[in-house]
Amino acid sequence: xxxxxxxxxxxxxxxxxxxxxxxxxxxxxxxxxxxxxxxxxxxxxxxxxxxxxxxxxxxxxxxxxxxxxxxxxxxxxxxxxxxxxxxxxxxxxxxxxxxxxxxxxxxxxxxxxxxxxxxxxxxxxxxxxxxxxxxxxxxxxxxxxxxxxxxxxxxxxxxxxxxxxxxxxxxxxxxxxxxxxxxxxxxxxxxxxxxxxxxxxxxxxxxxxxxxxxxxxxxxxxxxxxxxxxxxxxxxxxxxxxxxxxxxxxxxxxxxxxxxxxxxxxxxxxxxxxxxxxxxxxxxxxxxxxxxxxxxxxxxxxxxxxxxxxxxxxxxxxxxxxxxxxxxxxxxxxxxxxxxxxxxxxxxxxxxxxxxxxxxxxx
Amino acid sequence: xxxxxxxxxxxxxxxxxxxxxxxxxxxxxxxxxxxxxxxxxxxxxxxxxxxxxxxxxxxxxxxxxxxxxxxxxxxxxxxxxxxxxxxxxxxxxxxxxxxxxxxxxxxxxxxxxxxxxxxxxxxxxxxxxxxxxxxxxxxxxxxxxxxxxxxxxxxxxxxxxxxxxxxxxxxxxxxxxxxxxxxxxxxxxxxxxxxxxxxxxxxxxxxxxxxxxxxxxxxxxxxxxxxxxxxxxxxxxxxxxxxxxxxxxxxxxxxxxxxxxxxxxxxxxxxxxxxxxxxxxxxxx
Numbered sequence: 001x002x003x004x005x006x007x008x009x010x011x012x013x014x015x016x017x018x019x020x021x022x023x024x025x026x027x028x029x030x031x032x033x034x035x036x037x038x039x040x041x042x043x044x045x046x047x048x049x050x051x052x053x054x055x056x057x058x059x060x061x062x063x064x065x066x067x068x069x070x071x072x073x074x075x076x077x078x079x080x081x082x083x084x085x086x087x088x089x090x091x092x093x094x095x096x097x098x099x100x101x102x103x104x105x106x107x108x109x110x111x112x113x114x115x116x117x118x119x120x121x122x123x124x125x126x127x128x129x130x131x132x133x134x135x136x137x138x139x140x141x142x143x144x145x146x147x148x149x150x151x152x153x154x155x156x157x158x159x160x161x162x163x164x165x166x167x168x169x170x171x172x173x174x175x176x177x178x179x180x181x182x183x184x185x186x187x188x189x190x191x192x193x194x195x196x197x198x199x200x201x202x203x204x205x206x207x208x209x210x211x212x213x214x215x216x217x218x219x220x221x222x223x224x225x226x227x228x229x230x231x232x233x234x235x236x237x238x239x240x241x242x243x244x245x246x247x248x249x250x251x252x253x254x255x256x257x258x259x260x261x262x263x264x265x266x267x268x269x270x271x272x273x274x275x276x277x278x279x280x281x282x283x284x285x286x287x288x289x290x291x292x293x294x295x296x297x298x299x300x301x302x303x304x305x306x307x308x309x310x311x312x313x314x315x316x317x318x319x320x321x322x323x324x325x326x327x328x329x330x331x332x333x334x335x336x337x338x339x340x341x342x343x344x345x346x347x348x349x350x351x352x353x354x355x356x357x358x359x360x361x362x363x
Numbered sequence: 364x365x366x367x368x369x370x371x372x373x374x375x376x377x378x379x380x381x382x383x384x385x386x387x388x389x390x391x392x393x394x395x396x397x398x399x400x401x402x403x404x405x406x407x408x409x410x411x412x413x414x415x416x417x418x419x420x421x422x423x424x425x426x427x428x429x430x431x432x433x434x435x436x437x438x439x440x441x442x443x444x445x446x447x448x449x450x451x452x453x454x455x456x457x458x459x460x461x462x463x464x465x466x467x468x469x470x471x472x473x474x475x476x477x478x479x480x481x482x483x484x485x486x487x488x489x490x491x492x493x494x495x496x497x498x499x500x501x502x503x504x505x506x507x508x509x510x511x512x513x514x515x516x517x518x519x520x521x522x523x524x525x526x527x528x529x530x531x532x533x534x535x536x537x538x539x540x541x542x543x544x545x546x547x548x549x550x551x552x553x554x555x556x557x558x559x560x561x562x563x564x565x566x567x568x569x570x571x572x573x574x575x576x577x578x579x580x581x582x583x584x585x586x587x588x589x590x591x592x593x594x595x596x597x598x599x600x601x602x603x604x605x606x607x608x609x610x611x612x613x614x615x616x617x618x619x620x621x622x623x624x625x626x627x628x629x630x631x632x633x634x635x636x637x638x639x640x641x642x643x644x645x646x647x648x
Contacts, residue, residue, distance in 0.1 A: 220509065226490040229492055232451075232488070
């Protein structure tokens with residue numbers, strides 16, 4: 001029991017949209033983006049110049065941060081551990097991939113409609129959203145919770161990986177979709193496009209962060225935290241727990257879909273390996289490392305782990321998975337609340353109490 | 364003018380009356396119909412789990428505004444009975460009615476809760492990551508749909524209601540403390556407060572004084588007796604001293620059915636009750 005928790009005043013950070021963590025996170029994101037833009041605009045001879053390759057890399061990190069945010073919304077605040085969020089990410093990616101393919105070649109059958117950007121953009125939201133709606137409706141209605149839910153999300157993403165590997169799907173089989181040249185009439189290989197995609201991804205992170213923040217500070221956010229900690233109690237005071245879970249699950253899947261859609265033009269390929277269970281588990285590790293139920297922790301975790309991955313897979317490619325595993329074990333044991341927990345401790349705030357219990361962390 | 368016509372005009376005049384209150388304009392009343400009898404009615408309810416007969420031909424009637432204590436040794440089926448009433452467990456046979464209109468066996472937990480049956484668990488279950496006010500806010504009777512919940516704001520009426528309940532449960536000083544740091548007794552009261560926010564017609568309270576100190580117990584007894592009358596209250600309790608201090612009517616459960624019913628004195632002098640319950644009490648002591 002900490003002394004901070006007994007202070008009489010209300011902890012505003014949980015109920016106000018414009019809390020310090022919102023402001024600081026937004027500011028860091030905006031300043032970071034502007035800084036990269038400025039440094040990128042410097043002449044290449046300048047020591048501080050940021051190359052186009054780095055900008056592209058940072059843009060990719062942004063899409064990972066978006067995906068981590070989606071996972072934190074349901075894992076941190078609702079206690080639903082999805083080990084298959086890569087599936088929603090990949091679906092958004094495939095929708096974007098089809099659109100990009102359709103710019104330079106004529107696609108067969110229903111895929112022809114993906115030529116139009118508004119249709120494609122809609123599909124980026126609808127494909128993951130609908131899958132989450134049907135899957136979540138079945139799961140939450142039958143009260144599948146905890147580790148059982150995690151296992152079936154793994155099965156879901158694995159099944160989709162097998163399906164997308166088949167050539168009959170018309171989605172490139174195991175090669176996936178590639179050979180992207182144009183987006184909205186602009187060449188994908190131009191420097192300007194790299195910067196534009198970086199910016200779009202950064203803005204998407206900012207908007208999604210605000211959306212998640214708005215949800216978690218609302219009464220619905222409090223109902224979801226209550227559901228995470230005492231589901232039966234929530235049901236007995238009259239809330240439809242399955243509806244709450246379904247709504248947030250669908251929102252989360254859509255955010256993941258947008259992340260995938262922004263990811264694909266930046267890396268130039270989408271293939272069934274994105275559906276691989278390992279990728280989805282890695283996303284969970286980002287969030288756990290960053291710290292659950294803080295939102296900014298998820299952003300931080302995704303950035304830190306992926307930066308480490310970039311550096312370390314270059315330096316010692318074989319060791320990366322061991323390092324990742326060791327990091328996860330270490331963080332779970334030493335910093336159960338992740339990097340965000342350390343920050344909160346420094347700030348002397350009482351975030352600890354908002355965190356899910358240890359019991360859940362070990363599940 | 365013929366009789367039929369005058370009747371028609373009469374109906375018209377009735378419609379045009381300035382003081383007429385249309386049904387749809389009237390404030391929402393509790394939908395529970397208790398005009399023709401009890402608020403809760405269980406008939407011949409049986410349920411078994413893997414061959415174990417937890418409830419066996421149980422009959423129970425609770426009147427509107429009554430405070431009823433239910434006692435019985437471990438495994439008598441008290442908690443299972445509450446599970447059945449609140450929709451958590453479905454009985455194999457029997458009927459459960461809330462008022463004379465609502466068949467509880469056709470409804471699920473949130474529907475039953477929204478009809479006005481509140482339940483307090485044996486182990487205090489509050490939302491530990493939220494503060495006291497937020498706990499009460501979530502329990503407040505009102506809109507439960509996802510979209511409305513997202514947009515909901517606490518208005519003055521709601522705040523006043525929360526203040527009132529905080530006063531009743533004696534937690535005004537603790538309103539901004541996290542529920543997780545409250546003492547055991549305070550958590551129990553907070554949970555009762557959450558039930559009050561729901562404005563239930565029927566309160567089911569499972570072992571409210573388990574683990575409480577003597578003064579806390581007195582305060583809980585006072586709280587529960589004050590509630591009866593406005594609400595019907597069913598208390599399941601082990602502590603005989605506590606039951607004696609609040610009960611008017613006591614029902615003794617044994618092996619899933621009613622063994623005896625009456626005032627505390629009648630019940631405690633019943634030879635069968637002494638045999639199964641008080642005898643068992645000595646054993647465990």
